[in-house]
Every structure is written in structure tokens, then in C-alpha cells.
Amino acid sequence: MSDAALVRMTGIVKDFTGVRALDGVDFTLRPGEIHAVMGENGAGKSTLIKVLTGVHGHDAGEILLDGEPVRFSSPKAAQAAGISTVYQEVNLTDNLSVAENLLAGREPRLGPFINFRAMRRRAKELLDDIGIDLNVAAPLSSYSIAMQQLVAIARAVDIEAKVLILDEPTSSLDRDEVEVLLGVMRRLAAKGTAMVFISHFLDQVYEISDRMTVLRNGRLVGEWATADLGQNELIGHMLGREAAALEQIERAASAHRVEDEEPLLQAEGLGRKGSIAPYDLTIRRGEVVGLAGLLGSGRTETARLIAGADRADSGTLRFEGRKVGGHNPRTAAARGIAFCPENRKTEGLVGDLTVAENMILAMQASRGWARSIPVARRDKLVASFIEKLGIRPADPDMPVKNLSGGNQQKVLLARWMLIEPKLLILDEPTRGIDVGAKADIQRLVAELSADGMSVLFVSAELDEVTRLSDRIAVLRDRELISVLQDEADMTSERIVDTIVAGGRES
Amino acid sequence: MSPYAKRLMWPVVILLALVAVNIAATGVDFIVPSVNDDGRLGGAFVNILRRSVPLLLIALGMTLVIATKGIDLSVGAVYAIGAAIACQTIMDSSDQGAAGTVLTAIALALVVTAVIGAWNGVMVAAFGIQPIVATLILMIAGRGIAQLITGGQIPKVEDTSPFTELGRGAFLTIPIPIWIAALALTALALLTRRTALGMLLESVGGNPEASRLAGIRSKGITVLVYLVCGLCAGLAGLIGASNLGSADANNGGLWIELDAILAVVIGGTALLGGRFFLLGTTIGVVIIGTLEDTIINVGLSSQWQFTAKAIVVFVVALLQSPGFRAWILKPFKRTPQARVEAPAPAKAEEAAK
Ligand SMILES: Nc1ncnc2c1ncn2[C@@H]1O[C@H](COP(=O)(O)OP(=O)(O)OP(=O)(O)O)[C@@H](O)[C@H]1O
Ligand SMILES: [Mg+2]
Numbered sequence: 138m139s140d141a142a143l144v145r146m147t148g149i150v151k152d153f154t155g156v157r158a159l160d161g162v163d164f165t166l167r168p169g170e171i172h173a174v175m176g177e178n179g180a181g182k183s184t185l186i187k188v189l190t191g192v193h194g195h196d197a198g199e200i201l202l203d204g205e206p207v208r209f210s211s212p213k214a215a216q217a218a219g220i221s222t223v224y225q226e227v228n229l230t231d232n233l234s235v236a237e238n239l240l241a242g243r244e245p246r247l248g249p250f251i252n253f254r255a256m257r258r259r260a261k262e263l264l265d266d267i268g269i270d271l272n273v274a275a276p277l278s279s280y281s282i283a284m285q286q287l288v289a290i291a292r293a294v295d296i297e298a299k300v301l302i303l304d305e306p307t308s309s310l311d312r313d314e315v316e317v318l319l320g321v322m323r324r325l326a327a328k329g330t331a332m333v334f335i336s337h338f339l340d341q342v343y344e345i346s347d348r349m350t351v352l353r354n355g356r357l358v359g360e361w362a363t364a365d366l367g368q369n370e371l372i373g374h375m376l377g378r379e380a381a382a383l384e385q386i387e388r389a390a391s392a393h394r395v396e397d398e399e400p401l402l403q404a405e406g407l408g409r410k411g412s413i414a415p416y417d418l419t420i421r422r423g424e425v426v427g428l429a430g431l432l433g434s435g436r437t438e439t440a441r442l443i444a445g446a447d448r449a450d451s452g453t454l455r456f457e458g459r460k461v462g463g464h465n466p467r468t469a470a471a472r473g474i475a476f477c478p479e480n481r482k483t484e485g486l487v488g489d490l491t492v493a494e495n496m497i498l499a500m501q502a503s504r505g506w507a508r509s510i511p512v513a514r515r516d517k518l519v520a521s522f523i524e525k526l527g528i529r530p531a532d533p534d535m536p537v538k539n540l541s542g543g544n545q546q547k548v549l550l551a552r553w554m555l556i557e558p559k560l561l562i563l564d565e566p567t568r569g570i571d572v573g574a575k576a577d578i579q580r581l582v583a584e585l586s587a588d589g590m591s592v593l594f595v596s597a598e599l600d601e602v603t604r605l606s607d608r609i610a611v612l613r614d615r616e617l618i619s620v621l622q623d624e625a626d627m628t629s630e631r632i633v634d635t636i637v638a639g640g641r642e643s
Numbered sequence: 644m645s646p647y648a649k650r651l652m653w654p655v656v657i658l659l660a661l662v663a664v665n666i667a668a669t670g671v672d673f674i675v676p677s678v679n680d681d682g683r684l685g686g687a688f689v690n691i692l693r694r695s696v697p698l699l700l701i702a703l704g705m706t707l708v709i710a711t712k713g714i715d716l717s718v719g720a721v722y723a724i725g726a727a728i729a730c731q732t733i734m735d736s737s738d739q740g741a742a743g744t745v746l747t748a749i750a751l752a753l754v755v756t757a758v759i760g761a762w763n764g765v766m767v768a769a770f771g772i773q774p775i776v777a778t779l780i781l782m783i784a785g786r787g788i789a790q791l792i793t794g795g796q797i798p799k800v801e802d803t804s805p806f807t808e809l810g811r812g813a814f815l816t817i818p819i820p821i822w823i824a825a826l827a828l829t830a831l832a833l834l835t836r837r838t839a840l841g842m843l844l845e846s847v848g849g850n851p852e853a854s855r856l857a858g859i860r861s862k863g864i865t866v867l868v869y870l871v872c873g874l875c876a877g878l879a880g881l882i883g884a885s886n887l888g889s890a891d892a893n894n895g896g897l898w899i900e901l902d903a904i905l906a907v908v909i910g911g912t913a914l915l916g917g918r919f920f921l922l923g924t925t926i927g928v929v930i931i932g933t934l935e936d937t938i939i940n941v942g943l944s945s946q947w948q949f950t951a952k953a954i955v956v957f958v959v960a961l962l963q964s965p966g967f968r969a970w971i972l973k974p975f976k977r978t979p980q981a982r983v984e985a986p987a988p989a990k991a992e993e994a995a996k
Contacts, residue, residue, distance in 0.1 A: 467858040483850070487850040494845075498842075498859070502858040502859040502860070505839075506838055506843050506864065
């Protein structure tokens with residue numbers, strides 16, 4: 138081939154102990170193109186990126202950059218060669234400020250000292266550029282994971298790069314932020330920057346990419362121009378089976394209406410200063426209540442008060458008719474309230490522990506340390522959930538940090554389903570999950586609620602919320618502004634309208 | 644190889660290497676136990692084990708504390724307190740030989756040191772003080788407390804008191820301290836691995852926030868672990884004092900916290916918390932004990948001790964670093980790649996023809 142490839146990877150093999158993550162994969166990136174890498178959870182997308190950028194060494198194969206063979210020893214070396222990357226798991230320093238994170242390693246200087254004022258100014262410009270407004274002097278950890286993701290993107294975009302790699306950059310973003318990001322990508326493409334884009338949102342992929350490379354089980358399925366590959370064909374290539382899975386989601390959505398069931402949980406004036414204004418919310422047995430709103434509208438904060446993850450400073454909470462006192466994650470779990478937090482890496486999983494240990498953690502915690510779960514029972518439970526959720530590799534003894542992002546999410550889900558809660562609070566449960574698995578999880582939520590479990594469902598994806606929910610609480614500016622309950626109101630448009638109107642009508 | 648076996652591999656290799664050096668220097672007598680005239684086991688290696696027992700007890704407790712992302716700097720001072728309480732109680736009694744006296748002294752020492760340990764835990768878990776600071780307080784104050792107990796003197800226990808059996812005696816030919824160490828190791832292993840305590844500890848150390856949200860009682864667990872650590876230090880102090888027949892508030896167990904931390908690290912438990920390895924720590928302790936003899940056996944002066952320890956730490960740390968291991972193993976790992984790439988030049992040659 139003689140077309141000028143910017144990056145050409147051929148025959149890439151990557152083995153982890155016991156798992157072949159990449160098996161003879163070829164990948165070509167041409168100047169100025171936006172190239173999507175597609176595949177199920179665990180297909181090897183992130184690994185391919187990590188091999189290219191020197192996070193992992195490869196066991197066989199060749200990488201050419203501008204026709205020269207390269208083998209980067211670290212992401213830093215890759216960056217020096219013009220490859221800038223936003224990895225799937227946000228990799229910034231929590232307790233440094235936003236500005237420091239944005240400009241780490243290339244701070245403006247005054248002689249030997251860092252010029253903090255110039256640094257804050259530069260950081261502000263960078264963020265303005267991609268249209269977000271943050272206090273650049275605040276520690277990064279004070280912002281949500283979505284904001285952190287945007288900071289990571291702003292940082293990568295700023296570095297003058299020939300190649301920009303974005304591994305699931307949009308997984309926790311809202312429509313508006315996604316639009317901003319896609320706009321930035323188009324601008325860069327026009328300037329000639331080549332981009333690799335990984336996302337499980339097919340509409341975004343179709344909107345932005347020129348080409349796609351599809352992986353399945355660590356093998357290359359093929360490379361297509363986006364215009365030549367229909368959505369159903371793509372899903373077929375990704376899953377290795379027909380695209381039937383997607384249609385099933387719609388059917389799972391035949392959500393049953395719960396009208397007269399007694400309330401399971403009632404929040405009255407529940408609130409927390411600086412986090413969420415006092416709100417009233419009722420969840421009935423077997424009901425799926427969705428929380429919708431824009432980024433930073435207080436969805437997570439609302440859920441955390443009910444979960445006992447944060448302490449409310451006003452209002453009361455009733456569960457099964459009784460007033461709840463001394464609410465914290467442990468007592469909540471004992472009552473049957475389970476909480477799946479949005480940030481699986483920092484709040485969800487214990488990376489060094491195995492898949493099995495992570496799964497049984499909540500159940501074990503509720504039994505106390507002295508009564509360990511009998512091995513046979515534990516193995517059976519773990520095996521059944523690995524099977525039910527399709528976790529791959531199906532190895533209960535693998536450290537959970539070695540799993541792909543989507544599979545980690547499933548492990549976290551399993552942890553809470555295992556304790557058979559009465560109320561399951563899911564904060565962004567389908568983040569980073571592939572189309573097939575997303576359908577599985579949505580179906581699961583529908584099934585669980587049909588069996589009488591109540592679910593509080595938080596998601597940035599309005600389609601998902603409307604499809605699953607019996608009622609939808611809409612939030613804006615850290616305030617619950619309206620609860621939509623008519624069947625006819627369960628549409629994305631209606632939610633957006635409500636947010637725009639500020640809840641005054643309805 | 645299981646992850647546990649993998650972690651243990653390098654410490655075991657180093658220990659074997661040290662033993663080999665000693666055997667080369669002094670003959671197989673180094674490792675083969677001899678039977679003393681009184682029917683007790685002796686010999687160089689048995690003595691190393693016997694001498695290492697106080698350090699082992701402390702290092703085991705330290706392992707659990709470190710697994711929670713903590714550290715306990717006060718163990719040396721707690722050792723001194725345990726020793727002081729026991730010796731002073733016995734000295735103050737009318738009959739040093741009475742079993743009741745000795746048992747009271749031991750029980751009192753253990754209860755007090757356990758309470759001190761729990762206090763460390765409360766400061767860390769309930770008051771949120773950083774472990775290194777919280778335990779530093781007692782590291783400094785503890786020896787003062789021990790001096791108050793002994794009134795600034797060094798209490799001595801008569802050689803005839805049964806208390807001295809704890810450090811000097813033997814049961815079924817095997818020295819009593821070794822029995823105590825074996826029992827403590829077994830008890831802690833059962834406590835952590837037969838219950839869920841070990842996993843919950845690793846969870847709290849590995850990700851405290853995730854553990855909290857999973858509903859783990861991390862405060863209770865933290866206090867328990869510091870309590871066990873204090874108890875281990877107290878027991879170590881008893882054995883040390885019994886062996887010497889006296890309690891020195893200033894020098895008993897001096898700097899033992901550093902050796903304990905060293906042993907934990909050599910044994911493969913990361914200071915960052917999470918996974919812990921009691922067996923690894925045990926091997927670490929034996930390595931440290933053997934090292935001291937090795938220096939003398941190969942004819943170096945004892946001033947080399949610290950340097951040699953530093954070198955061992957350095958080597959172990961290197962071997963445990965994934966980066967260094969990958970670098971060292973590179974020549975071996977290249978083979979599969981060479982195999983895959985081999986046909987390529989051949990093709991190129993064909994193309995050239
Ligand atoms: N450090 C590691 N050690 C062992 N196995 C690993 C490691 N990293 C990844 N793997 C395995 O390699 C395979 C590919 O993982 P990868 O993260 O590349 O998937 P992915 O396509 O990015 O999936 P996702 O969409 O879920 O992010 C998985 O089976 C995973 O378990
Ligand atoms: Mg990935």
C-alpha cells in the first residue's frame with residue numbers, strides 16, 4: 138500500500154497472563170481522519186490504544202509512525218512523538234487544582250518558578266475553548282467525573298499533536314458536552330489532526346467518524362468506511378451474531394405501570410446544603426423511577442442522599458413506612474437499599490481484589506467479618522452472576538483491575554444484585570457498556586422491577602431513562618423541579634422541555 | 644502459579660541464597676539442628692529462629708496494620724511497656740516463683756498493651772488522624788510510660804521464676820518462643836483467612852471509599868487491627884523480657900518497628916495497603932535474622948550489619964518492581980516475538996529476488 142499512513146500497526150499480538158487480548162490486529166490511521174475503533178466490552182480496543190501509546194509493550198507485530206518503526210516505552214514518549222491520549226479511566230491527580238492538572242508538565246514559568254497567575258489564565262482559556270466553565274483553582278476532585286473527563290480532554294487537545302486518541306471520552310457526558318466535543322474534533326480534523334475515537338454510542342460514531350475498525354475477541358474483523366457500513370451490519374460484526382439484541386431492548390421497555398402499590402420509600406424535604414435543594418420523592422414497590430437532568434443538575438446528589446452515601450442536613454426519609462435514622466451505607470444495605478455509584482474506579486471497585494471478592498463484598502459486609510460466606514455458596518453465586526451478566530473473561534480469580542471497563546461495571550452491578558435489595562439505586566449503570574450488554578442490563582432492570590424490586594435509575598442518556606422508567610424526576614440546577622408520570626410525558630423531548638421551562642408548567 | 648506463590652517466590656529465593664552462603668562458610672551444621680545435652684534442640688539456625696520470635700510477632704501485627712494502609716510506629720514502645728509491666732509486677736510480688744504471680748503479670752501486660760493498641764486504632768479510625776502521626780505519639784510517649792512503670796530502674800526477675808521459661812524454656816525439645824510464634828502465626832492466619840476479616844482488611848486498605856459504600860464497618864475493623872498489633876507487640880515484649888530476665892524501658896525493642904516494617908515489605912506486602920502476606924512476612928523476618936549471622940559467618944565485622952540490611956532491602960524492592968522484572972526478563976520474553984517475526988525477513992528476501 139502506498140497511501141500515506143500516519144500510523145500503521147500490523148500483526149499486533151498482546152498477551153496478558155492467561156488472556157490473549159490482541160491477536161494479530163492490523164490498524165491504519167491516515168492523516169486528518171477520524172477513525173472509530175469498535176467492539177464489545179473486552180474486545181481489545183483499549184489494549185490496542187495502550188500498545189500504540191507505550192502503556193503496554195506488545196508481544197509481536199510492528200508499529201510504524203510516519204513510516205518509521207517505533208516502540209514507545211511510555212505514554213510520555215508517545216506524547217513527545219505527537220500522540221496525545223485520553224485514556225478510558227480518567228488519569229488525573231485528584232488533589233491538584235484543575236489548572237495544575239491541565240498544564241502539568243508544561244506550566245508557564247517565571248525563571249525557575251511556576252507562574253501561577255499565568256497558569257490559571259492559560260487554563261481558563263483552554264476550558265473556554267471547549268466551552269466549559271470551571272473554577273480552575275479548585276481541586277479537581279471537587280468536580281464530577283464528567284467534568285474531570287472534560288478536563289482530561291482539554292488537556293489532551295491542547296498538546297500540539299499529530300494524533301489524538303480518545304478512549305470513550307463521552308461516556309459520562311451529556312448531549313451538549315458531547316456536541317462541544319464533537320465540534321472540537323471537527324475543528325482539529327480540519328487542521329489535519331488524525332483522531333482515534335472509541336465509543337459505545339453508535340450515533341456519535343456515525344456522526345463523527347470517517348472510518349471504522351471492528352475488533353472481536355482480540356481479533357480484527359475488518360475496516361470499513363463509515364458510509365459503507367450500516368448500523369445493523371456493524372452490530373453484527375461486533376457481536377458476531379445478528380442485531381436482534383437491540384430490538385429486544387424496545388420490548389423490555391414494555392414497562393408495567395405501578396399505580397396503587399404502597400410506597401417503599403418517601404423522601405420529604407430531604408436535602409443537603411451546597412449539594413441538592415430539599416426535595417420530595419416517593420418510590421413505590423416494583424417501580425422504576427428515573428432521575429433525569431443535565432450534567433451538574435444534582436442527579437447523583439439526589440441519589441446519594443437516599444443511598445446514605447451522603448448525610449442529609451434537612452428533611453426526613455421513610456422506608457417501608459418507618460422513619461429512617463442514622464442513615465449510612467451500612468444501615469442502608471441492611472434495610473435493603475443498594476447503591477451502585479457512578480465512578481467505579483474510585484468509589485466502586487477494589488482493584489487489587491478479585492472479581493469474586495468484589496462481587497461478594499457487600500454481602501460479606503452485611504454478615505460481618507466473623508461469618509464468612511461458605512466457599513461452595515460463594516462460588517455458586519459468583520459463577521451464576523458471571524454467567525447471567527456475561528462477564529468476560531469468566532474467571533472469578535482475576536484481579537478486577539485487569540478487566541475491561543464494561544466488564545468492571547458488570548462486576549459492580551453483580552455486587553448489589555447479589556444482596557437482593559428492595560431498592561436498587563443505579564447511578565449511570567450502563568456507562569461504558571457495549572450495545573449488547575446495555576440491552577442485557579436494561580432488560581435486567583425491567584425484570585427485577587417486574588419481580589417487585591424498586592429501582593432508582595440515574596442516567597445521562599434520556600432515551601434509556603424514558604424507556605425504563607415508570608416515573609421520571611427531572612432536575613435542574615441542583616433542584617428537583619418536576620416529576621413526570623403520564624405515559625405521554627415519558628419522552629426525551631418532554632424532559633428537555635421541562636428542563637428548559639424550569640418546571641413551572643406541568 | 645497462584646498470585647500468593649508468586650509473591651513468596653523472591654523472598655524464598657533470597658532466604659535460600661543466604662542459607663547457602665552460611666553453609667558454604669560454616670558447613671551444614673548451620674542448618675541441621677543439634678540436640679543439646681539437656682535434650683533441647685539447638686544449633687545456629689534454631690537459634691536464629693528463637694531470637695527472631697519477638698520481631699516476628701511484631702511484624703505479623705504490622706502486616707495487618709499495613710494492609711489497611713496504616714502503619715504502627717509505636718510497637719517498639721509498646722514492647723517496652725509490656726516488658727516493664729510484667730517484670731515490675733513480678734518483682735513487686737512477695738513470691739516471684741509462684742505461678743499465680745507470673746500469670747497475673749502476663750495477663751496484665753497483655754491487657755494493657757491491647758488497650759494501647761486499640762487506642763491507636765481509635766485515633767486513626769474515629770479521629771481520622773493519619774496513622775503515622777497517631778502512632779508517633781505513643782512511639783515517643785510510650786517509653787516514658789514504661790519508665791514511670793519501672794520507676795526509672797531496670798526491674799530484674801529472679802532466674803528461678805517460671806517467667807523466664809517463656810523465653811528460655813523448651814517444650815517437646817522445641818524452644819517455647821518458637822511454639823508461641825507458630826501458634827501466633829497459625830492463629831492470625833486462621834483469624835484472617837478462615838473468616839472474612841482478611842478480605843475486608845484488604846478491601847479497606849485497597850479502596851477505603853468503595854469499602855465504605857459497600858457497607859463495610861471499616862472503623863471497627865481498623866480498631867481491631869491496631870488492637871491485635873498492640874497485643875502482638877506486648878507479647879513480643881514479654882518474650883524479650885523473659886529471655887533477658889529484665890525490662891529495659893529505654894532500650895528494650897529499640898528500633899524494632901523499623902525491622903518489622905522491613906520484614907513486611909520484604910514479604911511482599913505493599914506499604915500502600917491492600918493485599919497482605921503473613922507467610923511472606925515470616926520469611927522476611929527469618930531473612931533479617933539470618934542476615935545478622937551471615938555477616939559474622941562470612942568474616943565481616945558487625946558494623947556491616949546496617950549496610951547489608953540496606954542492600955537486601957534494595958534487592959528485594961528491585962525484584963518486586965514490575966518495571967525492573969520486565970527489564971531483567973526481557974531477553975527471555977523476546978523469544979515468542981522472534982518466532983513470530985522470523986518468517987518476515989524470509990519473505991522480504993523472496994520479494995527481493
Ligand atoms: N492488565 C491486564 N491484565 C490482564 N488482562 C487484561 C489487562 N488489561 C486488559 N486485559 C484483558 O484484555 C482484554 C481486552 O481488554 P480491553 O480493556 O482492551 O477491552 P475494551 O475493548 O477496551 O473493552 P471496554 O469496551 O469494556 O472498555 C479483556 O479480556 C481484559 O480482561
Ligand atoms: Mg476499553
